[in-house]
Amino acid sequence: MDENEVTKTGTTTVGMVCKDGVVVATETRATMGTLIAHKTTKKLYKIDEHIALATAGLVGDLQVLARYLNAEANLYRLKREMKMPVKSAATLMSNILNQRKFYPYYVQLILGGYDETGGHVYSLDAAGGAIPDKYTACGSGSPYVFGVLEDNYKDGLSIDEGINLAIRSITAATSRDSASGGEINIAIINKDGFKEIPTEEIKKRTQKLAK
DSSP, X not given: OOHHHHHTSSOOEEEEEETTEEEEEEEOOEEETTEEEESSOOOEEEEETTEEEEEEEOHXXXXXXXXXXXXXXXXXXXXXXXXXXXXXXXXXXXXXXXXXXXXXXXXXXXXXXXXXXXXXXXXXXXXXXXXXXXXXXXXXXXXXXXXXXXXXXXXXXXXXXXXXXXXXXXXXXXXXXXXXXXXXXXXXXXXXXXXXOOHHHHHHXXXXXXX
C-alpha cells in the first residue's frame, strides 16, 4: 500500500511533545466518500495510564489494533510490575503492522506517551515504520496541521500552550478539509497519567482563540 493512500483517509490527528507532557488530539468526523457517515467517531484511544493512540484509516482496523495494544500493555504491567515504556509500545505496534505489510491494516497512527524518560510521540505507517518526533500529524487534514505547527511549535511548550496549539491546528484543518470535522477530542499525558480534556473546556478555548 502506498502511504499516500492512507494520508488521503478522512481524518485529522495531531501529537506533540511539551515541556511537561504530551498532547494528542483528533477530530471526530467519519466519512464514506462524500457521505458524512458519523459525526462523533472515536479516534483517540487510551492504551494505558501513560499511553494514547490517535488513529486514521479504516475504523475496524483501528479498533482491533487499539485492543491489541491495550491488552499487551496490560500483560506487560502484570508480568513485570511496571508500565510498558513508550518506545516499547511503539516498537510492538510497528512489529504488528509489519507482519501484515503484504495485506496491511489500512491505518496511519500516532502513539504518544509519557514515561520515566519523558514525553514521546511516534508516527507509525501501515508497513510498520515508527518515527519519533517532537510533533506530527496524519490523515487528510495533516497538511493544514503541519502548516500551523511549523509556524507555532517551539521547544519547551507548556501543556496549556500545547492544548491551544492542537485546537488551532485541527480548527485550521476542519476549515479546509471536508473529510475532517465534528468535535475535537484532546488528551494529555504527563507524570499524573492520562487525562481527556472535557468537551466544554475545548469549546470555550476554541471560542476564545477565535477572537
